[in-house]
């Protein structure tokens with residue numbers, strides 16, 4: 001049974017800990033820097049005589065707001081924020097591994113330049129255009145109805161690409177290709193038509209910017225093997241993890257937003273999940289140790305606090321001692337442990 005490892009915290013803190021060349025496929029869908037708070041409010045309607053909505057045969061319904069799930073998507077230093085994370089992505093990718101980077105036209109050009117610098121221009125394999133044709137249509141310019149997904153192979157001469165596992169799509173004019181070919185369908189190009197997650201469908205989690213599992217399954221089937229390790233460190237509602245489970249692959253997911261973790265908890269109930277919630281506390285502990293290091297000689301009280309916190313968090317004394325030693329507060333640590 002495939003397994004998901006789920007971490008809560010800033011992905012940069014966690015990525016450093018992943019073994020180099022350990023991951024065959026990374027898909028990430030970072031915030032797009034839309035300059036907005038990304039939000040989805042979930043509502044429920046119940047029949048009610050003086051309700052605010054009218055349904056079939058004039059029946060009235062009351063709207064109940066169930067809550068809002070979202071995250072801030074505003075950066076003044078977007079490329080600087082992405083860079084160290086992409087450097088880590090490159091490091092942890094296996095020799096035959098691939099990165100899929102999901103973005104839209106607002107930042108795609110800058111991201112492409114950054115990715116070219118980290119991976120090398122020759123490692124750029126495709127720009128996949130995901131078209132969805134859904135929602136409001138602007139009257140002032142051509143409505144934007146696509147996202148961009150960049151594919152980079154760590155080694156452009158040798159990478160996992162299971163052509164035979166590609167799903168097939170219907171021919172536009174099946175009458176022109178003969179019965180057999182029409183029944184088989186054709187292979188997709190770099191333009192993927194796929195509707196967004198249906199607002200009333202089963203797949204919907206209510207998390208803002210949730211991506212459809214079908215495009216992720218296509219990526220996983222072609223770009224990984226059954227024993228591959230997969231990862232998404234901007235996981236959101238965990239769509240990539242859901243696709244990995246559907247394709248029976250192990251995968252790690254990271255998100256720093258507790259609301260995302262709550263959504264994943266529901267979404268993956270009953271699945272083989274390893275939760276690493278305490279990681280957040282460990283990060284806090286490390287930060288405190290760094291503070292102690294700066295304070296240096298005057299940090300005895302601080303370090304005692306750090307050690308207590310560490311042990312409460314579930315770290316062994318040995319580990320606490322090691323962490324303190326690592327930050328070179330040696331003298332003090334000898335006194336307390």
Ligand SMILES: C[S@@+](CC[C@H](N)C(=O)[O-])C[C@H]1O[C@@H](n2cnc3c(N)ncnc32)[C@H](O)[C@@H]1O
Pocket residue numbers: 009010011012029030031032071207208209210211212233234235236237238239240254255256257260
């Ligand atoms: C566009 S959403 C991902 C949506 C996801 N693909 C899905 O289908 O639900 C981006 C996510 O990145 C998370 N995020 C942003 N910065 C992060 C960071 N430094 N570390 C971990 N997660 C981060 C946000 O909390 C948000 O959930």
